[in-house]
Amino acid sequence: QADVFTFDPGFTSTASCESAITFIDGGKGELLHRGYPIDQLAAKSHYLEVCYLLLYGELPSAAQLEDFEGRVTKHTMLHEQMMNFYRGFRRDAHPMAIVCGVMGAMSAFYQDSTDINDPWQREVASIRMIAKVPTVTAWAYKYSIGQPFVYPDNNLDYASNFLRMCFAVPAEEYVVDPILARAMDRIFTLHADHEQNASTSTVRLAGSSGANPFACIAAGVACLWGPAHGGANQACLEMLQEIGSVDRIPEFIARAKDKNDPFRLMGFGHRVYKNFDPRAKVMKESADEVLELLGVENNPVLQVAKELEKQALADPYFAEKKLFPNVDFYSGIILEAMGFPTSMFTPIFALSRTVGWISQWKEMIGDEKQKIGRPRQLYTGAAYRDYVNVEDR
Numbered sequence: 001q002a003d004v005f006t007f008d009p010g011f012t013s014t015a016s017c018e019s020a021i022t023f024i025d026g027g028k029g030e031l032l033h034r035g036y037p038i039d040q041l042a043a044k045s046h047y048l049e050v051c052y053l054l055l056y057g058e059l060p061s062a063a064q065l066e067d068f069e070g071r072v073t074k075h076t077m078l079h080e081q082m083m084n085f086y087r088g089f090r091r092d093a094h095p096m097a098i099v100c101g102v103m104g105a106m107s108a109f110y111q112d113s114t115d116i117n118d119p120w121q122r123e124v125a126s127i128r129m130i131a132k133v134p135t136v137t138a139w140a141y142k143y144s145i146g147q148p149f150v151y152p153d154n155n156l157d158y159a160s161n162f163l164r165m166c167f168a169v170p171a172e173e174y175v176v177d178p179i180l181a182r183a184m185d186r187i188f189t190l191h192a193d194h195e196q197n198a199s200t201s202t203v204r205l206a207g208s209s210g211a212n213p214f215a216c217i218a219a220g221v222a223c224l225w226g227p228a229h230g231g232a233n234q235a236c237l238e239m240l241q242e243i244g245s246v247d248r249i250p251e252f253i254a255r256a257k258d259k260n261d262p263f264r265l266m267g268f269g270h271r272v273y274k275n276f277d278p279r280a281k282v283m284k285e286s287a288d289e290v291l292e293l294l295g296v297e298n299n300p301v302l303q304v305a306k307e308l309e310k311q312a313l314a315d316p317y318f319a320e321k322k323l324f325p326n327v328d329f330y331s332g333i334i335l336e337a338m339g340f341p342t343s344m345f346t347p348i349f350a351l352s353r354t355v356g357w358i359s360q361w362k363e364m365i366g367d368e369k370q371k372i373g374r375p376r377q378l379y380t381g382a383a384y385r386d387y388v389n390v391e392d393r
């Protein structure tokens with residue numbers, strides 16, 4: 001029995017829930033999934049094993065892992081009629097709009113796994129969403145570029161299947177590059193769960209009313225889309241591309257420090273981490289490795305990113321505000337080098353985070369004590385007053 005330890009950073013009174021899934025120590029820059037540090041999981045585990053850990057609380061035996069991967073693999077196909085949803089969107093729709101819509105629509109196609117009071121249906125819904133979200137996401141990409149949908153190939157591992165559904169075309173042979181598959185799997189792992197962030201809290205709040213799991217996950221996708229949250233990876237790469245060269249970095253650092261300028265360094269800062277984001281460290285190493293293996297280590301955007309990080313971290317303003325690269329700072333550079341457009345960065349974050357949302361939703365629904373969430377407010381409006389007829393105003 002693992003030692004149960006509780007960490008009280010002095011905010012027990014404001015904690016939104018109890019959870020045993022992910023632990024973050026913002027001061028130390030520590031992130032644990034069921035007690036295991038993220039850097040060890042990124043180096044030694046792989047995404048579906050991390051999914052098992054998040055869902056069930058322990059690392060699986062070889063037999064348990066094989067069974068779990070088999071169950072996920074069996075559910076990678078989407079109901080054929082769901083293709084019609086894609087064609088209802090404009091071609092230039094942001095893939096996040098499509099993913100949000102299709103994930104919610106799953107509640108209309110998989111009604112046999114929407115009864116939240118049935119533990120077996122909760123389990124099936126969880127497996128279905130983890131299994132199908134790569135297909136939903138890849139097809140959103142294919143639709144946005146006018147290419148035919150590619151069905152999953154269950155002979156491939158999870159990350160390779162996603163890459164093939166994104167980049168294969170019927171007219172040509174497509175072989176998944178194992179380097180890209182490993183980098184993709186690591187990106188999935190680094191984004192899998194992150195305590196009570198905005199989108200996870202959204203999923204919990206939606207789930208607390210008894211909404212079906214697919215609708216709750218669609219709510220999480222919607223929240224993640226914002227540039228202050230999961231949308232930061234797209235905003236960060238677009239910022240790096242706008243900076244364009246290292247000699248323009250001082251101009252943007254000055255803007256980020258100017259209180260009259262709404263500009264912020266995207267991919268910098270974090271509500272909880274006040275030391276460093278452990279995921280960003282792994283992502284930076286992965287960026288170096290992937291870009292070198294792809295022969296684009298001299299990618300100007302990577303050079304700008306590294307110089308920006310160096311200058312910002314040397315600037316007293318950012319040190320004082322405890323600002324440094326977060327998980328979104330380097331991820332976009334890797335995804336762009338892998339061939340993804342910036343519009344696919346946040347959908348890939350949502351794909352990765354689906355297991356975190358599902359795990360937290362299951363933990364909450366499985367707790368008999370849980371009640372509907374009902375945040376209160378500090379009222380700052382008008383005091384009591386009687387109605388005034390329009391002719392007297």
Ligand code: SDX
Pocket residue numbers: 193194196197198227228229230232256257263264265266267268269270271272321323326327328
């Ligand atoms: C994610 O919660 C999670 O765990 C989220 C996430 C996950 O895995 O789920 O980790 C994923 O969302 C990472 C964050 C991605 N967002 C960005 O990179 C967008 C840029 N970052 C900022 O918008 C901001 O840093 C936040 C939103 C991430 C955090 O904002 P906070 O906690 O509200 O911090 P703050 O705004 O109170 O900042 C403190 C000070 C402020 O100045 P003062 O009002 O004290 O004078 O630092 C400044 C801010 O203006 N500041 C920045 C800055 N971030 C904060 N100044 C310049 N550039 C920035 N990026």
